[in-house]
Amino acid sequence: MSEKEETPEGQGSEETPINSPEVEAAVESTGEPEVAAEMEAADEAAAADDSIGDGEQELEDAESVQAAVTNEPEPAEDKGFVASDGAVLGRDFIIPGVGPGDHDPYKWHTGPKQKTTNNAIEIVDVVKQFGRTRILNGLNLGLPDDQISMVLGPSGTGKSVLIKHIVGLLYPDHGDVIVKGDSVPDLSDDDLFEMRKKFGLLFQDGALFGSMNIFDNVAFPLRQHTDKGEEEIEHICTRRLREVGLGEAHDKMPNELSGGMRKRAGFARALVLDPEIVMFDEPDSGLDPVRTALLCELIKEVHAENGGCYMVISHDLGTARRIADFIAVLWKGRIVESGPKEELFDSDNEFVHQFLQADVVGPLAMD
Ligand SMILES: Nc1ncnc2c1ncn2[C@@H]1O[C@H](COP(=O)(O)OP(=O)(O)OP(=O)(O)O)[C@@H](O)[C@H]1O
Ligand SMILES: [Mg+2]
Numbered sequence: 001m002s003e004k005e006e007t008p009e010g011q012g013s014e015e016t017p018i019n020s021p022e023v024e025a026a027v028e029s030t031g032e033p034e035v036a037a038e039m040e041a042a043d044e045a046a047a048a049d050d051s052i053g054d055g056e057q058e059l060e061d062a063e064s065v066q067a068a069v070t071n072e073p074e075p076a077e078d079k080g081f082v083a084s085d086g087a088v089l090g091r092d093f094i095i096p097g098v099g100p101g102d103h104d105p106y107k108w109h110t111g112p113k114q115k116t117t118n119n120a121i122e123i124v125d126v127v128k129q130f131g132r133t134r135i136l137n138g139l140n141l142g143l144p145d146d147q148i149s150m151v152l153g154p155s156g157t158g159k160s161v162l163i164k165h166i167v168g169l170l171y172p173d174h175g176d177v178i179v180k181g182d183s184v185p186d187l188s189d190d191d192l193f194e195m196r197k198k199f200g201l202l203f204q205d206g207a208l209f210g211s212m213n214i215f216d217n218v219a220f221p222l223r224q225h226t227d228k229g230e231e232e233i234e235h236i237c238t239r240r241l242r243e244v245g246l247g248e249a250h251d252k253m254p255n256e257l258s259g260g261m262r263k264r265a266g267f268a269r270a271l272v273l274d275p276e277i278v279m280f281d282e283p284d285s286g287l288d289p290v291r292t293a294l295l296c297e298l299i300k301e302v303h304a305e306n307g308g309c310y311m312v313i314s315h316d317l318g319t320a321r322r323i324a325d326f327i328a329v330l331w332k333g334r335i336v337e338s339g340p341k342e343e344l345f346d347s348d349n350e351f352v353h354q355f356l357q358a359d360v361v362g363p364l365a366m367d
Helices: 021-030 033-046 057-070 159-166 189-196 214-225 230-243 259-271 289-306 317-323 341-345 350-357
Strands: 119-130 133-144 148-152 174-179 199-202 277-281 309-313 326-331 334-340
Touching (some): 119 159, 133 148, 148 289, 159 174, 159 309, 214 259, 230 259, 289 317, 317 341
Parallel strands (some): 148 309
Antiparallel strands (some): 326 334
């Protein structure tokens, strides 16, 4: 948009000087010096409206001209929210859950409640857009080491997209993802392959290989990423499968297991490389409440034994209460608030309060 277009109506035009014949004619026809002064003032400020014509008509309009000058000018165009790179919301990109005219979509985003140190993972100003849909829009988050962190947020806000950035399956358009001091987008393919050995990953659907039995599924990362012999691999897999309650299921195929058993098998597989970081994408989805509770116990026990940075994505507030040390709430492409579990459940941030109390009243509506 040009500057001229941005100029409020009636301002900025120098085309009609205050001693213009039209203005003088108007003054002569009344003989009133006050009116002349008003007209001059109006002219100086508004540089004469185009509608001013000859004779008495503009005298009748003099008052309204002055009113137009003294009133606040209307903004020429409502741009809405403008991102830090100058892109305009609604014109250059959209954010799920944000209206095009929203000037202040981040009014609930109060950020970290405490500055965390000793972070295993740092997400810095990450922007990620698919087509015109911007899923992450300047996301900042630190995930503390040796804690179980949970990322909560409405469906489709980009929680799975966030995990994929951390493990280098997706790259940010802007910003950085730092894992144990290394910038993931800057890693070479070989270094990325090495870094992934630090990760255990439990995907949303368990993601077992359907053509392999449970033992081979769990052994897969060891055979793929290490030089360990079969005897040692058997020892590790047997221990991990026993740990998740599947000691008797070595020879079963994934389609012979229940959803909960498949999740547990996925968990055993995520742990075999003794990872420093474990990511769980909705470990509890599709499980009944008792199995969800059992899986939460298992995650807590294994974490207590092995330590490391665990990141759990879930919609389940019960899971959050049970296992989280640290909680971050994602909405509109940024973290609304993050901090220790107790502080988040106690938060007076209206959105966080609504989300963590599952309240129908609050900033989040069904859209
Ligand atoms: N590779 C991709 N290409 C295009 N769009 C994508 C891609 N991956 C994710 N998206 C879009 O990004 C948005 C966020 O997806 P994501 O799977 O991260 O949501 P989520 O927060 O994990 O949701 P849920 O809680 O339902 O699992 C969705 O609108 C999805 O369609
Ligand atoms: Mg998801």
